[in-house]
Amino acid sequence: MSGPASWLSSVAGAAFVSAVELDGVQVGQFMLSRPLVLGPLLGLLFGVPETGLALGLCGELLSLDDLPLGGNLPLNVTVAVSAALLLTCGPRPVPPELALPAGLLAGWAHRCLETSLRHRRREYSSLAESRVRQGARPPWGRLIAGALAEQAAGTFAVLLVCVFVAGPALRGLWPYAPRVVVVALAWAWWLAPWLGLGSAAYALRVNA
Amino acid sequence: MSGVLSPRMQGRLFGRSLLLQSAWSFERMQSLGFAFCLEPWLERCWHGRAGELSAARLRHQEFFNTQPYLASLVVGMVCALEEEAAGAAAAELPAKVARLKALKTAAASALAGMGDAWFWGALRPFCAVLAAAGAWALWERPRWAAAWAILAYLAAHNGPALLVRWGFLRRGYAWGDQIAARLKAWPGQRGVKAVRLAGLALAVACAVLLLNDVPADRKLPGALALAAAMGLRALRVSAFKVYAAVLLGGLAAGLTGWL
Numbered sequence A: 001m002s003g004p005a006s007w008l009s010s011v012a013g014a015a016f017v018s019a020v021e022l023d024g025v026q027v028g029q030f031m032l033s034r035p036l037v038l039g040p041l042l043g044l045l046f047g048v049p050e051t052g053l054a055l056g057l058c059g060e061l062l063s064l065d066d067l068p069l070g071g072n073l074p075l076n077v078t079v080a081v082s083a084a085l086l087l088t089c090g091p092r093p094v095p096p097e098l099a100l101p102a103g104l105l106a107g108w109a110h111r112c113l114e115t116s117l118r119h120r121r122r123e124y125s126s127l128a129e130s131r132v133r134q135g136a137r138p139p140w141g142r143l144i145a146g147a148l149a150e151q152a153a154g155t156f157a158v159l160l161v162c163v164f165v166a167g168p169a170l171r172g173l174w175p176y177a178p179r180v181v182v183v184a185l186a187w188a189w190w191l192a193p194w195l196g197l198g199s200a201a202y203a204l205r206v207n208a
Numbered sequence B: 001m002s003g004v005l006s007p008r009m010q011g012r013l014f015g016r017s018l019l020l021q022s023a024w025s026f027e028r029m030q031s032l033g034f035a036f037c038l039e040p041w042l043e044r045c046w047h048g049r050a051g052e053l054s055a056a057r058l059r060h061q062e063f064f065n066t067q068p069y070l071a072s073l074v075v076g077m078v079c080a081l082e083e084e085a086a087g088a089a090a091a092e093l094p095a096k097v098a099r100l101k102a103l104k105t106a107a108a109s110a111l112a113g114m115g116d117a118w119f120w121g122a123l124r125p126f127c128a129v130l131a132a133a134g135a136w137a138l139w140e141r142p143r144w145a146a147a148w149a150i151l152a153y154l155a156a157h158n159g160p161a162l163l164v165r166w167g168f169l170r171r172g173y174a175w176g177d178q179i180a181a182r183l184k185a186w187p188g189q190r191g192v193k194a195v196r197l198a199g200l201a202l203a204v205a206c207a208v209l210l211l212n213d214v215p216a217d218r219k220l221p222g223a224l225a226l227a228a229a230m231g232l233r234a235l236r237v238s239a240f241k242v243y244a245a246v247l248l249g250g251l252a253a254g255l256t257g258w259l
Helices: A007-024 A035-045 A049-063 A077-089 A096-120 A122-133 A140-176 A179-203 B007-017 B031-045 B050-059 B071-087 B090-137 B142-184 B188-213 B216-234 B239-255
Strands: none
Touching: A007 A035, A007 A077, A007 A140, A035 A049, A035 A077, A035 B090, A035 B142, A049 A077, A049 A096, A049 A179, A049 B090, A049 B142, A049 B239, A077 A096, A077 A140, A096 A122, A096 A140, A096 A179, A096 B239, A122 A140, A122 B031, A122 B050, A140 B031, A179 B090, A179 B188, A179 B216, A179 B239, B007 B031, B007 B071, B007 B142, B031 B050, B031 B071, B050 B090, B071 B090, B071 B142, B090 B142, B090 B188, B188 B216, B216 B239
């Protein structure tokens, strides 16, 4: 495994993830943002392919049955896995067993943020409609670019908090963590792929 | 008005359909993206008829939601019906528009169910376990394993998905209001079951690879965790909650001196 990434590399990684995250719902849906694609890709970029794979596998299998149907907005697993990887190989690295639950919390925080962004976007419909009623063409470019920029900025903000606040804080606290916490985190990390496989097998049940 | 969906127009609609969910909102879901996607076609159909063009733009900003890949079929169908409406006599226009709106709503609902079963319920989990199985098999060479996971997932998913998204635009246009009858003839459900079965076989292969890789004293806890996760998913507990329960259970076991 290579050494910790610099602050600049971590910020660049966060910016990269913010752009790729748009693939999840808003642009294309080419699966570039799935954990088993983005995790290994970030792992390769940061020189930690094994960690990227491990986090990507856990995130992918645990989220396989969370279907993006209608208004269902599950925890953002793209942000979760990326945050965990940036925490694992960032300037203040933490072990993956701690980074995974911290990343999941980041994914949950992103979900809350995205909920409010999706509510806000009703204004875009109103604006488009009022322009049509005036006999004009809706400003499509501005509307769509605005929605995408807001989403990317939200993702970037969540990841920056992970890099600049959560990473150093967790790194500082980790040596003082009680042994029981360390053992429980290691246990959950070790079992995560098994839990993910169970979830995947359930998702693939033939008579669904 | 062209009368045909030219490859250039198909390309424009396809490119725009990739942004179908770009402004997704709880209130109208994909409506803004759908209206954006149709814009070049509406401008062509209703060229020189500003009032009708505005009405067409407004009717496609109403609530719309379907599976994003199969949306191209609805886009194609709506193109055919808009073209038909634009060519109709003024007296027939209200009836044509009402029919268009009813067919669009019905097709969106039906295709949402089908698309969710095909893509989210079968293809995506299959691609995930395909990528995972290869990655576990190549685990000793992490760079190769990472490259496999990325390429296998993207190729296995995007191959069929892009074919459907591109091809269904033209089919939707050609089928028009016959979409429901044409889709009945598709062997979709059998395909879904076959992909799920193949995925399940790969998931079993993953479990075998994982079992071979752990020390003997850890095989049983791993297998039990897998079975417990399946059982809890059947009770509609999300996988992340199962993970959180394992973490909290580990803490509790540690505090009571059991772990």
